[in-house]
Amino acid sequence: MIIEEKKKIDILVNNAGIIKDNVIWKMTEEQFDDVIQVNLKGSWLLCKEVAPIMREQKSGRIINIASRAWLGNPGQSNYSASKGGLVSMTRVLALELAPKNITVNAVAPGLIKTDMTNALPKEIFQKLLDKQPSKQAGEPEDVASAVAFLASEEAQFINGQILHVDGGRSIGSTIF
DSSP states (O other): OHHHHHSOOOEEEEOOOOOOOBOTTTOOHHHHHHHHIIIIIHHHHHHHHHHHHHHHHTOEEEEEEOOGGGGOOTTBHHHHHHHHHHHHHHHHHHHHHGGGTEEEEEEEEOSBOSHHHHTSOHHHHHHHHHTOTTSSOBOHHHHHHHHHHHHSGGGTTOOSOEEEESTTGGGTOOOO
C-alpha cells in the first residue's frame, strides 16, 4: 500500500467514471447499478480509506471529479444521480474533515475533448457543442489545471465547493 512506502497521503483525486446512457424506461437495473458502483461508490471507498490517514496527519486534499451532468441530463438518470451523489458526498466530507485541515472539493467538467466524447457520433457531439455558450469544447488540461489549483496551498481556504469547468454551460445559457 502507498502509505507504507510514502508514509503519508497528501492528495486524493477521484477520477473514475463510466456512462451507460439510456432513458429510464429502457435503462436496465444493471446499467444503473454499474454506473453508481463506479462513479459514486468507488469514490466513497477511496475516501473511506484515505480519511483516517489524512486525519492522523492533520492535512490533505480530496478532489472528486463530478460532472456538469449532476444538474441533470436527459438519458442519464444513472450518471446524473452518481455525479449528484458525488457532489453531496463532497460537501458532507468537507464538513466532516475540515477540523483536521483536510479540504474536499469537486471539479465538474462539462464538454471536454476526451476519448469518451470522441467516441460520440459527430451529430451528437455537434448538438452538445451548439449548447455551449462558448461554442467550443474544453481540453483535458482545463480540468487538470482546476484540480492542480484545488490541490495547492493557494486553495487552503476553499472547502466543499464545486468548480464548474464547462465554458459557462452550467449557468443554463442555451438560448444563443
